[in-house]
Amino acid sequence: MSGMGAVVVVAALAVTAVAAWWLRTRDGAVRSTGTEEDGVAASAFDRLGVRPGEADLTVVQFSTAFCGPCRATKARLRQLQATRPGLAVVQVDAESHLDEVRALDVRRTPTLFYLGRDGELIGRSSGAPRPDELTALVDAHTGAGS
Amino acid sequence: MTAASRSVDVRGPRFSAWVTAVVLAVALVLGSGVLVAAQGAVFALGAFAGLRYAPYGAFFRLVVAPRLGPVREREPEAPPRFAQLVGLLFAVVGAGGYLLGAPVLGAVATGFALVAALLNAATGFCLGCELYLIARRALPARA
16 A cells, blocks of 8 residues: 555545636636737738638637547537528648647637637637537627527 | 548547546555556557557447447547557656656656546546647647
């Protein structure tokens, strides 16, 4: 028996509980932005081929090949797009756009950016968004459901 | 079939994560570097040979899944397989620490692997997958 090992097990359980709580609060929560400089973000989106002027709301999703929840989020956005013509979605493979990943400070996948028609950044979220919250945000900015 | 196109029953990796968590917790309580090394071998099989050959996943597929009913959702193999590789790195450090006379290092590294396994089992969150982009960001672009 190892006393130290037992202590580590208890500590691991505590860390896991805190991490699970933190993820539950933070995952997919839309934050207003502020850390990234407008010019830097705008030019990064421009390099990615994002044209916000062409839709009421443009959602840019960063994904990687090793991201499980990215797939569900992608499917959800595709579904929303089918019924909301004001919504445009741009899918970005984070790994092949590392300069933009750094410029926009993307740390997790999926990370979503929400852009208005004027190119302004409405918000961003990391982790899979909750389906109802994503739908509500899209509806609020595409004029659907009203 | 390429590795990227393979898919697994989503319940398999979650089941494997629970078994992994139990094995690592027992290894910590016993202070057993050999058991951590054995778990490391399990990670290595999943990471290098594929999840089809990962022992816990195979047990799930052959014994547990038939009792649970049909597969409702499948997911690509790549994310959980990459996570096995990250688990292997921690298990190597953990087993090395225990077996080479640095038990504190062994316990701490094994503890990190335990947190990752528990988090995956309880919430489906894949820590190894999240670390992938952070590692790629820090490294220069591939030539």
